[in-house]
Amino acid sequence: MASAKIYDVVVIGGGAAGLSAAVTLCRSLRSVLVIDAGEPRNGRSTGLHGFLSREGLPPAELLAAGRAEVRKHGGDILQGRAISARGEGGVFTTELQDGQSLRSRRLLIASGFEDELPEVPGIKERWGRDVLHCPYCHGWEIRHRAIGILATEPTAVHEALLFRQWSGNITLFQHLLEDLDAAEREQLEARSVRIAEGSVASLEIAGDALTGVRLTSGQVVACEYLVVSPTAKTESSLLQSLGLQQTGQAGQGRHVTTDAAGLTAVQGVWAAGNICDPTAQVIAAASAGVKAATAINADLVDEDTRRAVEVARRTAFPKAALS
Incomplete structure (x- = not known):
């Protein structure tokens, strides 16, 4: 069923x-609707980190506060999943x-x-x-503990040193690394990082x-936390439907390309957060949302002004002809 209302922005x-973008747009007196599928990436985390003044806050509480702010400023929020979109005539x-x-x-x-995630039971x-992935999100909480690094890509050595x-x-x-070169082994040994050769079978x-990681050889290596490198899956x-291309190497995650303000290759469509920056933490994603929102509002101001000028010219023309 189609809605008759035309929002300024659908997020x-x-x-x-x-949510940060929606609040900024609502505070700009724009009509805004947020479509939320209700499946936040950090939903299983006990707390968010690196967010000034909100350290350790459960992610659900941050989102609840954000939704309340959107509604307070006149925005709408709809539970649902967007499956396609198309632009025509501005x-x-x-479609949900x-x-x-x-x-x-x-x-x-x-x-x-x-x-x-890696296919390990x-x-x-x-x-x-x-089972974690980001040192800046979780490093403090697991400091001085036994940590394992599951090597699924060449960056694992750097991750271990980090x-x-x-x-x-x-x-x-x-695990999946075929071999380590002499320089890598030298670095790991110099920093007292142990190397467990062979593939991982299970936890x-x-x-x-x-408590540990079991290798396919049967050996169990003790560890309290395991670091993995997930692949960002953004295909949808x-x-x-919008014809948005994605960049990035297979296995390392792909993302939507935008300009500095979040504008995609499709005019009138912006992107913000992890979909165009897979490494962005929560505070960076929120900042990107605000930046995109200000660019969207400026674009709408330009359109509103252009339309107003066109109307003014049409209205003024008959008066000028009669004088």
């Missing part, structure tokens, strides 16, 4: 980027999975991405608890805690 994604029509159609003058995509179940800053008890599980769990029917 797809109700995370930090989308108006975008966004439940059959609803929503119209807007501009689109902001802030839907983030899905983490594709136990990793998905422990994700966000003792986590060494937080703990002197680091094990690099070679060892005792009670409700990670929504992006395809």
